[in-house]
Amino acid sequence: MPQSTDLHSTAIPDLFTPLRLGAIELPNRVVMAPMTRSRAGEGNCPTALTAEYYAQRASAGLIITEATQVCDTAQGYPSTPGIHTDAQTLAWRAVADAVHNAGGRIVTQLWHVGRISHPRFQPNGAAPVAPSAIAAKGQLFTGAGMEPFPVPRALETAEIPALVRHFADAAKRAVFDAGLDGVEIHAANGYLIDQFLRDSTNTRTDQYGGTVENRCRFLLEILEATAHAVGADRIGVRLSPTGVFNDMSDSDPLPHFLAITKALNPFNLAYLHVIEGRPGHHMAPPEGAPHVASALRAAYKGPFILNGGYSRSDADAALAKGEADAVSFGEPFISNPDLPARFRVGASLAEPDRTTYYGGDAKGYTDYPALESVAA
Numbered sequence: 001m002p003q004s005t006d007l008h009s010t011a012i013p014d015l016f017t018p019l020r021l022g023a024i025e026l027p028n029r030v031v032m033a034p035m036t037r038s039r040a041g042e043g044n045c046p047t048a049l050t051a052e053y054y055a056q057r058a059s060a061g062l063i064i065t066e067a068t069q070v071c072d073t074a075q076g077y078p079s080t081p082g083i084h085t086d087a088q089t090l091a092w093r094a095v096a097d098a099v100h101n102a103g104g105r106i107v108t109q110l111w112h113v114g115r116i117s118h119p120r121f122q123p124n125g126a127a128p129v130a131p132s133a134i135a136a137k138g139q140l141f142t143g144a145g146m147e148p149f150p151v152p153r154a155l156e157t158a159e160i161p162a163l164v165r166h167f168a169d170a171a172k173r174a175v176f177d178a179g180l181d182g183v184e185i186h187a188a189n190g191y192l193i194d195q196f197l198r199d200s201t202n203t204r205t206d207q208y209g210g211t212v213e214n215r216c217r218f219l220l221e222i223l224e225a226t227a228h229a230v231g232a233d234r235i236g237v238r239l240s241p242t243g244v245f246n247d248m249s250d251s252d253p254l255p256h257f258l259a260i261t262k263a264l265n266p267f268n269l270a271y272l273h274v275i276e277g278r279p280g281h282h283m284a285p286p287e288g289a290p291h292v293a294s295a296l297r298a299a300y301k302g303p304f305i306l307n308g309g310y311s312r313s314d315a316d317a318a319l320a321k322g323e324a325d326a327v328s329f330g331e332p333f334i335s336n337p338d339l340p341a342r343f344r345v346g347a348s349l350a351e352p353d354r355t356t357y358y359g360g361d362a363k364g365y366t367d368y369p370a371l372e373s374v375a376a
Contacts, residue, residue, distance in 0.1 A: 014316045015343060019061065019326055021303050022233030022270025024105055024181050026061035029319065029326035030340045032333045033307050034064045034109040034184065034238075038358040039365060040081040044069065045091040050081070051098035052366050056337035058104025061326065064184050064236075064273075065095075067111040067191075070170040071163070073129060074192075075121040076113030078143040079359060083108060083170045083178065092178035100179070107182040107236065108174045110167055114192030115152035115201070116246050118142045127153040131195050131202040131209065131218075136247040141358075149247075157206045160218060163192075168225035175230040182234035185222060188275055190246025193219050194239075197260060198250040212259045219260070223267050232267045236305075240275040241292045242285035254290045261296045271303040272296070273328065281309030297323060312343045338370045347371055 011017070019026045041047040054063055069075050069082035082088045092108065099106040115135065117128035120142045130152035139146040155163075167185065174180045187193035195201040196218040202209050208217050219237070226235055241250070241257035250256055264272060276293040277283030285291055297304050306324035315327035333339050335352035342349060356364020 013319045013325075015312065015319065015327070015340070017319075019303070021062065021236070021326075022182070022268075023231065024062065024107075024234070024270060026105065026326070028059075028061040028340055030061050030315075030343060031305055031326050031328035032057055032060040032063045032339075033328035033330040034066055034186070035330050035334065036066050036077060036080060036358065037365065038077055038079040039360065040079045041091075043085065043087050044075070044080065044082040045088050046081050046095050047091070048094070049362060049366060050091075051095045054095055054106060055098040055102045055104070056366060056370070057333055057339075058099050058102035058106075059338055059340045060104065060333065061340070062181075063099060063104060063106040064328065065106060065108040065180075067109045067186050068092075068170070070110050070112055071166040072123050073117075073126075074112035074166075076117035076128070076140065076191075077121075077358075078141070083110070083173050084166065089173045089177045092174065092180065096179040096181075105181050107184055107234075108178075108180050109184040109186050109238070110170050110174070111186035112163065112166070112192040114195045115149065116140065116191055117152075118147060118150060120144065120147075127151070129153050129155050129159075130192070131155060131204055134201055134203070136190070138247060154204075157208070160208060160221075164218070164221045164225050167222045168229040171226040171235070172229045175234060182236065182270060183226065183230070184236040184238055184273065185219070185226065186238055187219050188238045188240035189243055190240075190248040193222070194248060197239075197256075198248055199256075200249045200251070212256045213263075215256075216260045216263055220263060223264070223269070227267055227269075232269050235267075235269050236271040236273055237264060237269060238273040238275065239296075240283070241296070242289045243275055243283055244286055245283070254292050254295060257292055258295055258299055261299045265299075265301045269302055271305050271326075272300050273305040273307065275307045277308035278310065278314065283308050294323065334364075335368045337368055341371050345371075 115130035136149040
């Protein structure tokens with residue numbers, strides 16, 4: 001008898017129990033997390049190498065692609081792909097076809113980096129935009145070396161509806177034109193939506209700032225528009241409530257993100273994807289910060305994906321305890337394209353070459369062997 005995909009089944013799930021996320025049927029719960037690889041081609045288009053890379057990993061229950069720009073102001077790193085031009089959309093169609101032909105399921109993560117950018121990436125060399133004119137501490141790689149984060153320009157209230165439309169238009173391109181299975185809204189890791197959500201980066205006094213209800217308004221408007229465009233059952237959201245990446249913090253993340261999570265429930269989304277690293281992981285809550293994932297899990301009524309340095313045994317334990325419905329894996333998928341197969345047979349995992357994470361060619365991208373090749 002096949003195992004049930006019902007979230008409320010009495011059977012204890014593991015990583016190889018099928019699962020339904022909205023409109024998407026997963027044969028397993030080993031999700032490939034989104035990871036920037038900076039290998040887009042001319043015009044920030046995915047390439048044939050991109051299609052090969054994702055097709056190699058089609059045995060994942062679900063592939064979530066690298067973050068993808070929704071408009072020409074959204075970019076913050078060299079050679080990251082977009083999905084706002086016809087050429088980009090056509091290139092994503094080739095990626096989707098390659099993954100589907102290999103038996104996989106793939107959604108694209110939609111982002112706008114907000115203040116985590118530089119005039120080098122902006123049309124006409126303009127300042128990046130953000131909820132408030134607060135620069136991130138630190139530097140970013142611009143292609144011309146490391147440069148300090150600039151002070152962003154605070155968005156005018158009247159500009160925000162156009163950004164909402166960009167997300168909806170990108171979702172339509174992804175699902176209807178490129179043939180991807182859905183989209184994930186990137187509201188984590190210090191990028192634009194996260195900058196609205198957290199009070200260290202949002203000091204606005206209009207309807208998008210102040211109270212947590214106002215700070216999550218931008219995200220909720222994006223969800224309303226994208227749900228109207230492609231259906232809520234093809235949309236996921238990613239949050240990082242206690243993440244400090246990109247100089248982020250929040251004065252009281254537990255009640256703030258509980259309120260944000262509860263505000264997601266009426267949409268009946270495909271899933272909520274929460275980053276909270278396990279002890280020792282670089283995305284673990286900083287010292288003194290609360291662990292919030294379990295509270296968000298209890299508050300959220302739909303499928304829940306956890307991310308943050310899980311091993312196979314850690315992930316199976318989290319599923320068995322009901323802490324999540326699926327677990328996403330990042331770095332292990334870089335060097336183990338057949339990660340589910342390795343998990344299933346208890347094979348050792350290959351270590352990734354971290355010098356090849358960003359930019360370059362096939363080296364460290366599509367040249368990691370599958371298990372059968374290793375055995376041979």
